[in-house]
Amino acid sequence: MKRVEIVAGVIVLLIVVVLPVSLLYPHFFRQSPHAGPGEILLVARIFERGGWKPSEIRVKKGQKVRLRILAEDVSHSFQLMHLGIDTGPIFTGTTKVVEFVPERVGTFPFYCNTRCSTRHENLMGLLIVEE
Amino acid sequence: MLRFGTIRFVVVGGALLFGLSLVTYFLLTGLAWTGDVERESVDITMYTEQFAFSPSRIAVKKGQRVNLRIISKDVTHGIYIDGYGIKKEVVPGRPTVVSFVADRPGKIQIRCAVICGPLHPFMLGEIVVQPNTSFLASSIVLLLVGAGVIGFVEPGYKTRTGNPHPQTLRAGLDLFRFSWIKQMFAWRGFQFALIIPGLAASILVILTGFWGTPIGAKNFSMISVWVIWWGALVVCLLPFAARAWCAACPLPAAGEWFSRGAFVEKASRSFGLGFGWPKQFRNRWLVNIGLTLVLLLGLIVTTRPWVTALLILFLMLAALLLHLFFERRVFCRYVCPIGGFLGLYAMISPLELRSKDEAVCRRCRYKACYRGSSPASEEDGGKAAYPCPLFEFTGAMERNTDCILCSECVKACPYDNVALRTRAFFADLANSKKWRLDEAWLSLIMLGGGLANLAVKLGHWGWLKEWANLQETKGFLLYSLVFLFWTVGAVPAIHWVVSWLSRTLSGRKDVTTKAIFIGYAYALVPLSLMIWVAFTLSFVLPNLSYIASVVSDPFGWGVDLFGFREQPWTPYLTGWLPYVQVASLAIGLGLALKAGKEIAARLVGNAREALQATLPFGLFSTGMTILFLALFRG
Numbered sequence: 001m002k003r004v005e006i007v008a009g010v011i012v013l014l015i016v017v018v019l020p021v022s023l024l025y026p027h028f029f030r031q032s033p034h035a036g037p038g039e040i041l042l043v044a045r046i047f048e049r050g051g052w053k054p055s056e057i058r059v060k061k062g063q064k065v066r067l068r069i070l071a072e073d074v075s076h077s078f079q080l081m082h083l084g085i086d087t088g089p090i091f092t093g094t095t096k097v098v099e100f101v102p103e104r105v106g107t108f109p110f111y112c113n114t115r116c117s118t119r120h121e122n123l124m125g126l127l128i129v130e131e
Numbered sequence: 132m133l134r135f136g137t138i139r140f141v142v143v144g145g146a147l148l149f150g151l152s153l154v155t156y157f158l159l160t161g162l163a164w165t166g167d168v169e170r171e172s173v174d175i176t177m178y179t180e181q182f183a184f185s186p187s188r189i190a191v192k193k194g195q196r197v198n199l200r201i202i203s204k205d206v207t208h209g210i211y212i213d214g215y216g217i218k219k220e221v222v223p224g225r226p227t228v229v230s231f232v233a234d235r236p237g238k239i240q241i242r243c244a245v246i247c248g249p250l251h252p253f254m255l256g257e258i259v260v261q262p263n264t265s266f267l268a269s270s271i272v273l274l275l276v277g278a279g280v281i282g283f284v285e286p287g288y289k290t291r292t293g294n295p296h297p298q299t300l301r302a303g304l305d306l307f308r309f310s311w312i313k314q315m316f317a318w319r320g321f322q323f324a325l326i327i328p329g330l331a332a333s334i335l336v337i338l339t340g341f342w343g344t345p346i347g348a349k350n351f352s353m354i355s356v357w358v359i360w361w362g363a364l365v366v367c368l369l370p371f372a373a374r375a376w377c378a379a380c381p382l383p384a385a386g387e388w389f390s391r392g393a394f395v396e397k398a399s400r401s402f403g404l405g406f407g408w409p410k411q412f413r414n415r416w417l418v419n420i421g422l423t424l425v426l427l428l429g430l431i432v433t434t435r436p437w438v439t440a441l442l443i444l445f446l447m448l449a450a451l452l453l454h455l456f457f458e459r460r461v462f463c464r465y466v467c468p469i470g471g472f473l474g475l476y477a478m479i480s481p482l483e484l485r486s487k488d489e490a491v492c493r494r495c496r497y498k499a500c501y502r503g504s505s506p507a508s509e510e511d512g513g514k515a516a517y518p519c520p521l522f523e524f525t526g527a528m529e530r531n532t533d534c535i536l537c538s539e540c541v542k543a544c545p546y547d548n549v550a551l552r553t554r555a556f557f558a559d560l561a562n563s564k565k566w567r568l569d570e571a572w573l574s575l576i577m578l579g580g581g582l583a584n585l586a587v588k589l590g591h592w593g594w595l596k597e598w599a600n601l602q603e604t605k606g607f608l609l610y611s612l613v614f615l616f617w618t619v620g621a622v623p624a625i626h627w628v629v630s631w632l633s634r635t636l637s638g639r640k641d642v643t644t645k646a647i648f649i650g651y652a653y654a655l656v657p658l659s660l661m662i663w664v665a666f667t668l669s670f671v672l673p674n675l676s677y678i679a680s681v682v683s684d685p686f687g688w689g690v691d692l693f694g695f696r697e698q699p700w701t702p703y704l705t706g707w708l709p710y711v712q713v714a715s716l717a718i719g720l721g722l723a724l725k726a727g728k729e730i731a732a733r734l735v736g737n738a739r740e741a742l743q744a745t746l747p748f749g750l751f752s753t754g755m756t757i758l759f760l761a762l763f764r765g
Contacts, residue, residue, distance in 0.1 A: 075207030
């Protein structure tokens with residue numbers, strides 16, 4: 001086979017095999033692949049599409065938490081009343097960052113506070129603060 | 132001494148120009164028939180709901196202060212008012228108040244400003260500032276254009292019979308005189324290099340379509356296909372560059388590489404079975420069916436990432452299968468709906484690939500452009516090349532329709548007898564020797580389907596969008612029925628009546644209605660092209676700013692590759708859209724009527740009869756254009 005064919009074949013292989021694998025592998029097989037360094041990425045989806053992802057967040061007491069919340073499908077917001085947090089509307093496709101230091105051990109529910117679907121009230125997740 | 136014809140031309144042309152500029156002035160300033168200006172304000176409560184405003188159309192008087200109180204019935208929406216630069220969010224439970232003075236007459240488009248679901252880009256409402264003089268003035272412009280082209284540009288009727296051979300338009304510049312262009316085309320890796328970027332993009336489109344966010348505006352697949360690709364295709368390539376896209380298209384790449392058994396070089400053996408394409412399918416009917424279906428499902432295809440990904444994958448697989456069984460690119464010539472309408476509009480393009488000298492082709496022993504290069508042709512100066520993938524013989528090629536500019540014939544020709552020439556616009560339309568019924572239908576489908584597509588996507592009717600969105604079966608069936616009735620029933624029927632009237636008025640019983648039906652369908656090609664240009668700009672400009680955020684986060688997963696992911700949505704030039712739309716329609720109508728006159732002359736041959744035969748067609752296309760104008764600006 002000619003060298004041109006081999007080079008072309010390698011280029012095609014890179015596009016058809018290496019590109020998809022390198023994009024999809026971390027997405028499916030790595031823990032929290034899309035979060036920036038030192039932050040937790042929380043994706044908000046309507047209840048009908050699975051709700052918060054992850055729906056449970058485990059953090060350590062006394063350690064600063066940096067939460068980046070992405071409203072994926074429609075506008076949502078993030079409300080954690082025990083810590084006095086309410087981001088207000090996070091418009092679709094954008095993110096908002098919340099930083100806090102949990103001082104109490106316990107399990108705290110968080111909600112969406114911007115109507116996002118007919119089952120908006122069911123959209124709940126848990127923040128679990130451990131020792 | 133001045134001839135009478137010249138004087139009449141100058142007087143009528145001058146009056147027309149004066150009228151046109153007067154109307155344009157009124158149109159631009161909005162001064163026309165001002166009447167008494169209202170000074171009071173009007174309060175309107177408006178509700179937003181996925182995916183419509185209600186009321187979706189409001190009439191106010193010019194000069195009134197409009198106080199809009201907007202309440203969301205479901206999720207967070209927003210409001211953007213074209214031309215007034217107002218953009219606000221509408222959060223459920225919190226009424227948003229927007230206030231502005233409606234100082235310009237005409238229709239103001241209002242858009243949802245916060246992504247609210249899949250159909251968000253098409254969630255539109257209308258505020259009509261009355262009196263709607265801009266619509267009236269635009270209609271008059273279109274009527275003047277129609278009357279002007281039909282009645283006064285007399286030199287259009289030449290008593291020519293038979294076919295002017297396209298070879299008479301030889302005067303154009305041969306781009307191959309620029310040695311770098313020639314070298315590019317002669318380079319074996321030319322097409323491979325063209326295909327590679329598109330292949331990478333289409334793989335990314337499939338990945339993001341299936342695994343990215345379902346919200347189109349934040350998904351690379353939707354923005355790259357329907358904003359970047361479609362926008363560039365319709366606005367830049369279709370009017371100017373023939374089927375240049377087809378040379379770079381990645382859809383049949385896998386199939387072609389597989390059947391050729393090579394990526395770049397010319398291989399001696401092929402893997403495909405190489406059957407001949409069945410005779411009964413050697414036409415555009417498959418294209419017509421495919422295109423009608425894609426247009427019917429247009430709203431779903433352009434708003435659901437996974438549907439677009441599936442469509443691309445399906446077309447790739449179809450091309451692969453056809454390449455395995457049949458010879459050459461039957462997919463591109465007889466099946467691909469995109470190739471079909473590209474072929475139709477390629478006839479307009481001011482660029483053509485033809486033989487330099489037909490006599491050389493006739494004497495040529497090798498016909499390497501059609502058969503592929505042979506050792507003998509390569510000995511004689513040609514390069515290794517595949518036969519024309521679309522079964523064209525360059526020496527006899529008279530139209531752009533089936534030339535995908537793949538460059539094989541440029542390489543194959545031992546006599547350097549292939550030219551890439553500039554030429555006059557829409558030179559191929561009047562080539563009556565090549566007129567075909569299936570292509571006439573393709574033209575009518577692009578026109579009728581274009582209107583239906585426009586009404587669904589850019590209209591303010593939320594229920595119509597719901598039906599077209601397959602939300603409930605009954606509504607969708609009803610929508611399909613109406614769509615099909617209009618596109619493949621009513622429009623061709625009206626066109627047939629117009630053709631029959633033309634025949635009757637011209638008094639020529641020897642010309643069949645069918646011939647006129649086909650001929651005039653070709654004349655409508657520039658009109659439907661400009662309508663698609665207007666539609667595309669009306670859709671692309673407002674959504675252009677999504678490109679930055681989508682490039683930074685192709686899947687919508689929350690990553691930020693280049694730091695643009697939080698870029699806010701900014702519609703560009705929407706205040707100019709009315710002018711763009713009216714100008715496109717006027718250009719399209721003018722060109723269609725000019726083509727219509729030439730085609731009428733070709734059909735009936737006599738200037739007087741041709742003029743009479745053009746009248747019904749002129750009325751029909753002007754009426755059709757005003758219908759489009761009503762959708763855009765009424």
